[in-house]
Amino acid sequence: MKPTTLQSHTVTTQVESPRPIESTSLGEVIAHYTVPGLILLCFIIAFVVSSFPSLPKLTQKIVFKRPSKIPCQNCRFFSNSSYLKCAVHPTTAMTQGAIDCSDYQSHKSPQS
The missing domain is CATH 1.20.5 (Single alpha-helices involved in coiled-coils or other helix-helix interfaces)
Known part of the structure; x- marks a missing residue:
């Protein structure tokens, strides 16, 4: 048997070092x-x-409210009191029933 010799090879690789933060x-x-x-x-x-x-x-x-068709806030009989909203029709004030109110009078209308 013939003796075998192993040869060692040195492999050199260059590893890139991470770039410093300043260069990024x-x-x-x-x-x-x-x-x-x-x-x-x-x-x-x-x-x-x-x-x-x-x-x-x-x-x-959260919905954008459309302008109300209820005219109570512009009526001369309307008060913003939590006890009595309307002196003429307290039960229908600020409801859909107040849209066609027969006693509606605007603040701007002349008093009779």
């Missing part, structure tokens, strides 16, 4: 962290929405 531009940082940040934000929003089951009901209550 803001654009590179934003590009690197934008997608993971958006994904994290989506998970946080989904968690918050699922944690509050009454949130859809709350958002339904």
